[in-house]
Amino acid sequence: MTEGGDLTAWIEGTGPPRGYADVPASRTTPMDTDDLRRYLSGLAPDHDDVQAEMADYADREGFPIVGPAAGGTLRVLARLVDAESVFEFGSGFGYSASWWARGMRAGRVVLTEIDPEELDMGREWLPAGDYAPSFDYREGDALSVVEEYDGPFDCVLVDHQKERYADGFHAVREKVAPGGVVVADNVVRGPADFDTLVAYAEGEPVPDDASAQTRGIAAYLDAVRAAPDFETTILPVGSGLAVSTRV
Template sequence: MTAGYIDGTVASLAEQLGPDRDDVLREMDRRADEEGFPTVGPAVGGWLALLARLVDARRVFEFGSGFGYSAYWFARALPEDGEVVLTEVDADELADAREYFERGGLADRASFEHGDAIDTVERYDGPFDVVLVDNEKPRYREAFEAVREKVSPGGVVVADNAITAGIVDSEDVLGLLRGEERPDAASGSRGIADYLSHVRGQDDCETALLPLGEGVAVTVVE
């Protein structure tokens, strides 16, 4: 696995300390490496599972699920009657996610929704104990606003790519957060900076950065 923005030794230590991966997760990791598919990776995956356990999560909602990697980590941390809602615009990737979940014996803990995640969340009642925001970067703030009233008290909203990604530059994000104009900043960087500024400004939220993978912003909602 690539270490992303973080030093490879730190990422490797995080992987070693985290939960063991089963055969399905190992296959997913191999696929991500071979195809260059962007997943959170095992170091962050272990943290997602731990966050779910820390808040005693029963329901999880994902804005953007790909072939189900992060959702699989969540599902393993949920009780047998728990639910993780996967959303994905690519029907083939969603079908692959369903297959992975079936093979891992976790399909009964998952709902697979094909289509735009922000449209999908409007059809769901809360509460959700954990939310993962990993859709189009310029729409992160929109995703947060669409789900915030459905987050349970003490629940967490987790945003991936808070430091870097293909269309996210950490220096631009930092500059924008400092109030610099940065006219050449990509839309992804602007979306992340807008999201981080927005959640940090909420009176009923507290946000901190988990510097693993490509950066994870964790927001606790009171």
């Protein structure tokens, strides 16, 4: 079992945790390295045919997607809670929705997207997959769309504008089923400044001149960590997922 500074040293690769004093320094591995990303990517689940087409499109167009390592996590979470109802704040053309669907035996995934062309692409791709749930394609602001649903939701993805992440959590938290999960993407890598987030995690205030995305991620983490009915952990897969379960 590690404690504060020991765990930080282990994550940063500057030394082993307590109880591992005899481990050579060369065998202490930084947690956020290119090698780690290659390792996680190499062990990520394979795309199905539809996802492979989506990923090829994303590569060509430079479109950000959660990727198979994070997507596989969504699939596992859907299986763990036996999800029947999923809501996404920001869906793009449906890549993340396809991962939720691969972990579901039935039910519905609600996609939200302000770009009608992206949503139309999802309408073309997702029905071609061998997915059990149905898909509800909703064009518009996710914060408005979610108000039209009573829930409960077994799984929620927060992946829209980072400065609105906390608003998304507050809008959906009472609609999450007990035992359900809320997942936020890009809490480690992405548009937010990671050095500022590290300082925030160590207790420093987020500077007023930090980017809106950085302040948005910090505000979201403040919100979920302060919620007494949720427990949160950070997973360093993809661009970093904050996974919060309702207790």
